[in-house]
Amino acid sequence: MIILVINCGSSSIKYQLLDMKSDDVYVLMAKGIVEKIGLPMGSLTHTPGDKPKVIIEEPITDHKEGMQLLLDQLVHPQHGVLKSFDDIEAVGHRIVQGADYFSGSAIIDEDVIEKIGVCSDFAPLHNPAHILGIRAMRHVLPSVPQVAVFDTAFHQTMPAYNYTYGLPYKYLEDYKVRKYGAHGTSHQYVAGQAAKLAGIDINHSKIITCHLGNGSSITAVKDGKCLDTSMGFTPLAGMIMGTRCGSIDPNIVTYIMKKDNLSPDEMTTLMNKKSGFLGVSGVSSDVRELNAAVDQGNERARLVFKILTHDIIKLIGSYIAELDGVDLIVFTAGIGENNARLRRRVCENFNYMGLKFDFDANATGHDDRIISAPDSKVKVAVISTNEELVIARDTMHLVLGSEE
Ligand code: ADP
Numbered sequence: 001m002i003i004l005v006i007n008c009g010s011s012s013i014k015y016q017l018l019d020m021k022s023d024d025v026y027v028l029m030a031k032g033i034v035e036k037i038g039l040p041m042g043s044l045t046h047t048p049g050d051k052p053k054v055i056i057e058e059p060i061t062d063h064k065e066g067m068q069l070l071l072d073q074l075v076h077p078q079h080g081v082l083k084s085f086d087d088i089e090a091v092g093h094r095i096v097q098g099a100d101y102f103s104g105s106a107i108i109d110e111d112v113i114e115k116i117g118v119c120s121d122f123a124p125l126h127n128p129a130h131i132l133g134i135r136a137m138r139h140v141l142p143s144v145p146q147v148a149v150f151d152t153a154f155h156q157t158m159p160a161y162n163y164t165y166g167l168p169y170k171y172l173e174d175y176k177v178r179k180y181g182a183h184g185t186s187h188q189y190v191a192g193q194a195a196k197l198a199g200i201d202i203n204h205s206k207i208i209t210c211h212l213g214n215g216s217s218i219t220a221v222k223d224g225k226c227l228d229t230s231m232g233f234t235p236l237a238g239m240i241m242g243t244r245c246g247s248i249d250p251n252i253v254t255y256i257m258k259k260d261n262l263s264p265d266e267m268t269t270l271m272n273k274k275s276g277f278l279g280v281s282g283v284s285s286d287v288r289e290l291n292a293a294v295d296q297g298n299e300r301a302r303l304v305f306k307i308l309t310h311d312i313i314k315l316i317g318s319y320i321a322e323l324d325g326v327d328l329i330v331f332t333a334g335i336g337e338n339n340a341r342l343r344r345r346v347c348e349n350f351n352y353m354g355l356k357f358d359f360d361a362n363a364t365g366h367d368d369r370i371i372s373a374p375d376s377k378v379k380v381a382v383i384s385t386n387e388e389l390v391i392a393r394d395t396m397h398l399v400l401g402s403e404e
Helices: 063-074 110-121 127-140 153-157 170-175 184-198 251-260 264-273 276-281 287-295 299-323 333-338 340-348 359-363 387-403
Strands: 002-008 013-020 026-035 042-048 054-058 090-095 146-150 206-212 216-222 225-229 328-332 379-382
Touching (some): 090 127, 127 146, 153 225, 184 206, 184 328, 184 387, 340 359
Parallel strands (some): 090 146, 206 328
């Protein structure tokens, strides 16, 4: 089944075209990104299968034009991979926020679009862009079924004691202020893959998944379901991140606003875009650049790594307590997959639980792998996340299910 996976931002559209033979067997037919929608000059970078990249630069007025442009590449006589649009059997959309409306993926209809719109309150940068993408795709491919896959859905199994904040209860009832979490698709995928690799039955397991990228979150997964996660009402909560501060004493917010005479929007920008690795180091939000700074003796860059390491250790430690043990710890995303030193440093703190590390497997190899020793009581895995595959799988199941 040929499925187009779409991840729509406010000025960009990332896409992958997958030919799904089964849940685990698929061919990545093409992928690409449309960028700078609405700016004087836009661009599209299209990679058809294993052929060379094609780059197109031209103004792209809106998401409708962006969708049309990317679809045109898929059927292009030279670098296309399909004979016609009719070959696309379904479209899956990544949706950042589904709040408590969606505990799983959904076939898109007007009601689903309306609910995604209501959830825009909690994800003002993302959900409106997703709706633009859905409407644009419905316009250019009106007869193709579309599915919404939510970053928050996996976390909907969290118990009330983990999603309820210690605020007056009316804010939960009236404004739906509660923990929703994020990166759910990634946590779900890597927990499943790692369990398979470790030979663990996910339905009877205690797994902690660490998605460490520009945005980072850690999740406690019990018997395959989310028990707790570190991001909160928004992705600002939890550990320190590239440009986000993570959880801080809430009183700091009003204190700084008063001191520097900042508006709510300015304070939101400060915490989301100017904090984290970037804010503390003053150098960069990117771990590779911070590594270079450490090598040059930059003490604040070194401090960032210490905060990062200890935030991860503290979250894993608290989730071990909550899960009453752990069978498997999983690392994924840009930092989790590539930073062997950080993984080693974090795992050192769990030797007391019988975690024995395989230093060679950790330091070498790029594939999904176990990096704990064979006789380790707690297994550790590195898994390359693949949110697009989960979106394609869910889309396939829902569309095939609806046709039965
Ligand atoms: P996003 O959350 O935007 O998807 P990523 O998962 O790509 O981000 O993670 C970005 C972080 O991962 C950056 O700090 C970057 O330095 C780091 N990273 C990504 N790729 C590599 C790599 N090959 N080697 C080392 N660090 C990497």
